[in-house]
Amino acid sequence: MNKRLRKYVASLSLLLGLFHLGLAQSQVLIEAESFDETGGWVVDQQSFPVIHSSYLMAHGMGRPVADAVTHVRFAEKGTYHFWVRTKDWAPFPKGPGKFEVWIDGKPVGGVFGESGKVDWMWYNGGKVTIDRDSVEIRLKDLTGFNGRCDALLFTRSAAEPPQDSVGMASLRKELLNLDDTRKEAGHFDLVVVGGGIAGTCAAISAARLGLTVALIQDRPVLGGNNSSEVRVHLMGDVDKNHYPKLGRIVRELDNGDPGNGNPDAKEYGDKRKTDIIKYEKNISLFLNTHVYQVEMNGDRIAAVIGRDIRTNQETRFTGTYFSDCTGDGTIGFLAGADYRMGRESRAETGESFAPEKSDNFTLGTSNLWASLPVDSVTAFPETPWALPFSDEYHIDETKSDWQWETGFGNMNTITEAEKIRDHNLRAVYGNWSYLKNNKPEKYGKRELAWVAYIGGKRESRRLMGDHVLNQMDVQEGKMYPDATVTATWTIDLHFPQEKNSLYFPGEEFFAGTKHIRVAPYTIPYRCLYSRNVPNLFMAGRNISTTHVAFGSTRVMRTCGMMGEVVGMAASIAHKHETSPRGVYEQHLDELIGMIKD
Amino acid sequence: MNKALLVCWLIGAAYAAEAREASFYADSVARTVDEYNGVSYTVQLQKDSAGNPAYYHAYVFTPVCEDDLCKPVYIDLYWDLLGNYLRYEVPLNQPLTKLDHVVFTPEEYGRLHDMLLDAESLLKEYEIEELVESTTNARPGGDVDAVTGATAKSLQAVVIPGALYTCYTLWHIVHGRVRDTIASVTDSLASPALLSHFLRSGNYRYQHYALDRLMDEQGKVASEFEQDVVNLIGSPNVFLAQRVLKAIDSGYLQSAERQRWLGQLFIGANYRLQLALLAKMGEIPLKRELKNTLEMHRRDFNEEIATKIEQLLTKRS
Numbered sequence: 001m002n003k004r005l006r007k008y009v010a011s012l013s014l015l016l017g018l019f020h021l022g023l024a025q026s027q028v029l030i031e032a033e034s035f036d037e038t039g040g041w042v043v044d045q046q047s048f049p050v051i052h053s054s055y056l057m058a059h060g061m062g063r064p065v066a067d068a069v070t071h072v073r074f075a076e077k078g079t080y081h082f083w084v085r086t087k088d089w090a091p092f093p094k095g096p097g098k099f100e101v102w103i104d105g106k107p108v109g110g111v112f113g114e115s116g117k118v119d120w121m122w123y124n125g126g127k128v129t130i131d132r133d134s135v136e137i138r139l140k141d142l143t144g145f146n147g148r149c150d151a152l153l154f155t156r157s158a159a160e161p162p163q164d165s166v167g168m169a170s171l172r173k174e175l176l177n178l179d180d181t182r183k184e185a186g187h188f189d190l191v192v193v194g195g196g197i198a199g200t201c202a203a204i205s206a207a208r209l210g211l212t213v214a215l216i217q218d219r220p221v222l223g224g225n226n227s228s229e230v231r232v233h234l235m236g237d238v239d240k241n242h243y244p245k246l247g248r249i250v251r252e253l254d255n256g257d258p259g260n261g262n263p264d265a266k267e268y269g270d271k272r273k274t275d276i277i278k279y280e281k282n283i284s285l286f287l288n289t290h291v292y293q294v295e296m297n298g299d300r301i302a303a304v305i306g307r308d309i310r311t312n313q314e315t316r317f318t319g320t321y322f323s324d325c326t327g328d329g330t331i332g333f334l335a336g337a338d339y340r341m342g343r344e345s346r347a348e349t350g351e352s353f354a355p356e357k358s359d360n361f362t363l364g365t366s367n368l369w370a371s372l373p374v375d376s377v378t379a380f381p382e383t384p385w386a387l388p389f390s391d392e393y394h395i396d397e398t399k400s401d402w403q404w405e406t407g408f409g410n411m412n413t414i415t416e417a418e419k420i421r422d423h424n425l426r427a428v429y430g431n432w433s434y435l436k437n438n439k440p441e442k443y444g445k446r447e448l449a450w451v452a453y454i455g456g457k458r459e460s461r462r463l464m465g466d467h468v469l470n471q472m473d474v475q476e477g478k479m480y481p482d483a484t485v486t487a488t489w490t491i492d493l494h495f496p497q498e499k500n501s502l503y504f505p506g507e508e509f510f511a512g513t514k515h516i517r518v519a520p521y522t523i524p525y526r527c528l529y530s531r532n533v534p535n536l537f538m539a540g541r542n543i544s545t546t547h548v549a550f551g552s553t554r555v556m557r558t559c560g561m562m563g564e565v566v567g568m569a570a571s572i573a574h575k576h577e578t579s580p581r582g583v584y585e586q587h588l589d590e591l592i593g594m595i596k597d
Numbered sequence: 598m599n600k601a602l603l604v605c606w607l608i609g610a611a612y613a614a615e616a617r618e619a620s621f622y623a624d625s626v627a628r629t630v631d632e633y634n635g636v637s638y639t640v641q642l643q644k645d646s647a648g649n650p651a652y653y654h655a656y657v658f659t660p661v662c663e664d665d666l667c668k669p670v671y672i673d674l675y676w677d678l679l680g681n682y683l684r685y686e687v688p689l690n691q692p693l694t695k696l697d698h699v700v701f702t703p704e705e706y707g708r709l710h711d712m713l714l715d716a717e718s719l720l721k722e723y724e725i726e727e728l729v730e731s732t733t734n735a736r737p738g739g740d741v742d743a744v745t746g747a748t749a750k751s752l753q754a755v756v757i758p759g760a761l762y763t764c765y766t767l768w769h770i771v772h773g774r775v776r777d778t779i780a781s782v783t784d785s786l787a788s789p790a791l792l793s794h795f796l797r798s799g800n801y802r803y804q805h806y807a808l809d810r811l812m813d814e815q816g817k818v819a820s821e822f823e824q825d826v827v828n829l830i831g832s833p834n835v836f837l838a839q840r841v842l843k844a845i846d847s848g849y850l851q852s853a854e855r856q857r858w859l860g861q862l863f864i865g866a867n868y869r870l871q872l873a874l875l876a877k878m879g880e881i882p883l884k885r886e887l888k889n890t891l892e893m894h895r896r897d898f899n900e901e902i903a904t905k906i907e908q909l910l911t912k913r914s
Contacts, residue, residue: 092868093898116899388867390834392801503836 026076026156029175032056032068032139032149033310040065041139042453044148045218045290045309047418049330051120052169052292053150054309058099059453060144062381062429067102068139074130080154082125083161084112085168089146089422090385091116097147102138103128113147118419120150122161128154145383146425146453172312182305182314185284188214190570191304191319193291196224197234198540198559199325200273201249205567207282211574214317215283216306218290219454222273223253224327226556228265230456231368232402233257236558237488240520243595246485250560252276261368261400263449289315291326294334300535301335321535321570321580325563328414329461329542337530338464342409343547351471353491353516353548361409363458363494363551364511365417367424369451370399371432377444382437386430393503394434395510398446404428405458405511408496413460421455427509458494458541458554465544466581467526474521474549482588483522484595485561490515493551518552525591528566529580537570537580539563568594626786628778632770634659634725640676640775642782649794650678650786653779661766668694670763674771679802680779682713682771695759705757712755712764713771719755720768789821796825801834808841816846823849830859830874835867842873847880856883860890864897871898875905883909 033043033054045054058065088095097113109125141147151172153161162168173179188211192203195217203215225232234254238247253276255269262268277285289306295316296302303318324331329339342360346352355361389395404427407413407420428451435443472478474491492515496508527544530536538544539562541554553559569583572590576582583591626642640655653676660669671691675683687693693701693709701709712718756764792811795803811818811826818826827849829841850859863874878887888910895906 091899091901093871093902384867388835388869390801390836392834392836 027175028072028074028080028154029172030070030072030137030152030154031172031176031312032151034312035068035070035137035139037069038310039068039139041068041141041149043288043310044453046421046455048218048290048292048309049328050415050418051150051165053172054290055148055150056139057146057148057453058097058139058141058144059146059451060141061448061451063144064141065144067141070137071134072137073134074132074154076156077131077133078156079127079129080156081158082109082128083122083153083155084109084125085120085122085150085153086112086148087120088113088115088117089148089418090426091118092385092426095385096143096145096383098142099147099149100140100142101125101149101152102140104132104135107140111142112149120165121163122153124160130154145429146422176312178307178312178314182316185214185286185315185317188212188284188317188319189574190214190321190323190567191317192216192323192325193304193331194224194323194325194327194540195219195222195285195287196325196327196540196559197226197250197253197556198563199224199323200253200277201560201563202323202325202537202539202566202570203283203563204249204252204276204280205564206570207280207567209567209571211282211567211571213280213283214286214319215277216286216289216291216304216317218288218306218309220287221270222277222287223268223270224556225456226253226268227273228268228270229454230366230452231258231261231265231268231450232366232456232556233260234556234560235489236555237520238557238561240488241486241561242479242483242520242522243486243592245595245597246561246564247557249564250557253560254557260366260402261370261450261452263370263372263399265450286315286317291330292334294331296335299336299533301331301533304331304334319535321537321573323537323539323563323566323570324463324530324542325538325540327457327460327541329463329538332463332530332533332536332538332542333461335530335533335536337533337536339461339542340464340547341414341461349470349546349548351546351548353471353493353551354546359409360412361547362407362413362460363554364405364407365413365420365424365455365457366400366402366405367421367428367452367455368400368404369428369432370449371443371446372449374445374447377440378436378447380433380436380448383426383429383433386426386433387504387507387509389431389434391438393499394438395431396435396439396442398443400428403497403511404509405494406509408494408508408511410506410508413457417455417457421453423507423509424455425451425453459547459550461542462545462547462550463536463538463542464531465527465529465538466531466584467524467544469523469527469543469545469549469553471546471548473524474518474552475516477519477521479522480524480526482525482584482592484525484528484565484591485523485558486520487523487553487555487558488518488520489552489555489558490517491548491551492516492555493548516551523553523558523562525565525569525584525588528562528569529584534579534581537566539566565591565595626782628782630655630773630775630778632659632773632775634766634769636660636770640778642786650783650791652677652683653680653775653782655775657770659766659770662762667696667762668698670767672767676771676775676779677800677802678779678783679806680776680783681716681802685710685713685767685771693760693763695757695763697759699759701757701760705760708757709760709764709767712757713768716772718768718772719752720765721772723752723765725762725765789819793822793825796822796829801837804829804832804834804837805840808844812844816844817848827855831862835870838870839873842870842877845877847877850877850881853884853886856881856887857890860887864890864894868898871902872905875902875909878909879912 041056100107190206191214192199203213207213221227258267288309291304291306293305345358346354406423494511494513497510497512500510540559636659638657645651673686792807795807832838891906
């Protein structure tokens with residue numbers, strides 16, 4: 001980092017010098033996620049669409065985490081105004097995410113993270129005199145309760161740095177010199193964005209059919225909701241397929257069923273998934289890379305740009321075809337693909353389960369957790385900033401399951417993903433604190449073994465294809481000529497559990513569902529490519545369905561099989577130099593033949 | 598019956614705790630309960646030494662399946678005054694058994710108690726005929742061809758292996774018709790003394806029950822209950838406190854003494870209650886002393902609270 005940083009400081013001094021009439025000023029921006037050692041802090045990129053950056057978070061489940069440490073070289077000695085970009089994530093009334101910043105062994109600027117304000121902001125840490133070439137900076141967590149730091153800024157100017165995320169994004173671009181240091185990853189036949197089950201299957205399927213593939217994932221592990229970071233088990237059957245060939249790659253990735261939120265991370269088979277990819281000579285894997293920008297050539301996607309969630313190094317990927325397996329439909333959204341979010345009205349879709357009026361309702365996001373027995377009685381702090389519980393209402397469970405879920409239309413699952421996750425954390429910690437402090441006979445000798453800080457998101461954007469799968473397709477088992485994946489899951493539309501709504505109206509964190517059974521049905525290929533971005537496939541929860549049909553298609557084995565089909569279709573498109581739609585219009589027999597084979 | 602107790606599962610409910618210490622005697626109030634499975638038993642009110650209703654008890658003898666494969670169950674069951682299950686006891690010489698007459702382990706007795714405590718158990722959704730299929734198919738009423746959503750918890754995870762019918766039968770007795778029987782008896786006994794006792798009990802179920810009967814739509818209560826009801830605003834049970842605060846007639850909160858108390862409560866309250874207290878303060882003319890307290894602590898919390906306090910202080914009373 002030091003080399004790059006030196007360069008930024010130098011180039012910025014030059015830049016600012018031009019703008020400030022030769023006044024020698026410099027700024028040093030240190031992204032927290034780029035610290036040399038992150039210690040016990042974790043890198044969180046989930047709010048990238050909002051704050052345009054990753055940040056570090058002290059996710060210690062109530063125990064302060066080890067310091068994050070970095071060394072920064074200053075081109076200029078002297079006095080700097082020191083700023084810390086952070087927030088109070090639980091200002092109810094004041095949050096627990098307290099931390100200090102130590103420079104060369106001394107705390108500077110007091111305690112951060114307890115301002116009572118939820119917005120990301122620069123907080124002034126006073127003036128700091130830098131009298132050595134290099135200083136050591138430490139983030140010292142004080143609580144283990146999710147304190148967070150986006151960046152540190154040393155500036156010679158007394159002016160406040162930009163507080164808004166757009167201004168901040170351009171400052172970051174300048175100071176980190178992102179445009180000039182961007183790498184070219186090269187050209188790929190298929191660029192798969194999103195390394196969940198759908199994306200991983202798409203990449204493997206295409207690579208085995210001879211395409212060169214980039215698989216880009218914004219976390220250090222593959223598997224998405226099925227990774228050890230989220231721990232949702234794989235659902236949807238692969239043994240009732242109309243075309244039994246589908247599901248083979250899903251089976252390879254399947255590490256067995258440990259249930260939801262199992263305390264043993266290994267059960268979810270992160271290594272199995274990465275190993276499989278490593279053996280594929282045609283796949284270039286890019287982990288820790290969040291794609292946030294696309295370049296268009298007319299209405300086609302020409303390239304995508306990703307940023308390393310830790311180093312902030314940017315990489316550009318060009319491709320013939322792209323597959324949006326992000327879950328959020330991020331690539332489609334950036335490329336201007338038609339999409340929907342929320343529920344369609346009954347009048348629009350003719351679905352009996354659709355609401356009378358369209359709305360923003362979505363299924364929620366889970367942050368699963370589990371406790372384990374320990375030998376002796378342990379303590380857990382009171383959590384006044386969390387959701388309150390009492391003998392009248394608490395969740396008397398030693399581990400979570402799928403019901404721990406927030407974000408039923410009251411919060412946007414993309415733009416308010418951080419708020420949703422934090423609400424989940426307030427529910428988990430508040431409830432656990434209640435259990436530990438009030439039910440010692442059952443919980444005294446138990447400890448939190450694991451709490452997910454990555455949200456397991458169920459629903460966000462759905463990209464529209466040439467066919468939009470609906471409830472009637474699902475329930476009547478319509479068999480279109482382009483039928484591909486067989487889906488078996490119920491129409492499983494979650495809603496806030498009634499009792500939870502009673503105690504936490506508008507702040508629900510616990511779900512109920514009604515499983516509407518379906519006979520195995522098939523998903524048409526036309527749901528797997530965009531109707532208006534001609535070189536864009538999609539697989540996973542963001543395929544072309546209505547909200548109601550999505551309730552059934554969204555489970556991960558089914559999503560994986562969509563990926564398998566996309567890989568096959570991409571190979572046919574590539575062979576005939578046509579578009580995803582061209583495969584449907586001119587080469588459907590070939591695609592179905594490949595699936596049947 | 599041999600009253601030597603093999604197990605005696607107690608929960609922390611106030612009356613259960615008292616039951617261990619005080620002496621109790623059976624009241625003449627007894628009702629017959631005819632259960633769904635044809636079993637009939639008598640549930641009887643027990644009073645404490647001061648003559649106050651304390652809990653209900655029944656001695657139940659029941660077969661747990663329709664053939665002779667399972668041993669019948671002899672069990673003492675206890676409910677609180679609103680029909681909520683408290684605990685059970687079984688005689689030493691009639692232990693509970695599983696398949697092939699294997700007796701319950703100590704852990705399984707504990708599991709049975711936990712299962713009976715869960716009024717929303719999955720067992721509620723099942724008809725007895727569905728039991729065998731359900732333990733293989735995971736969901737009630739399933740079509741053979743239907744593909745089920747396995748995110749629902751399976752019954753197998755809930756019941757004690759080999760004691761499915763015992764679990765089913767006992768849960769349905771404990772949460773069955775007896776609840777209505779108990780409710781009607783307690784309703785008939787709900788004297789001012791008992792309701793007052795309920796308000797002070799610290800048992801949220803009793804407190805809500807008393808509030809349901811004592812508070813009218815305007816949030817008024819008879820004067821003899823006024824202080825007890827106001828005190829509930831300071832309950833550690835934030836949901837109860839919030840209920841009272843929202844509903845109570847603001848006329849009860851206008852005295853200097855009560856406002857002083859509200860001010861102190863506000864400073865140390867949970868955030869959710871703080872907001873509820875500020876909302877209530879907006880309904881009443883605030884005394885100088887409470888205003889001073891709010892002013893003094895205006896900046897101690899967050900922006901939202903500071904703004905709300907500001908609004909209260911600048912409001913023309």
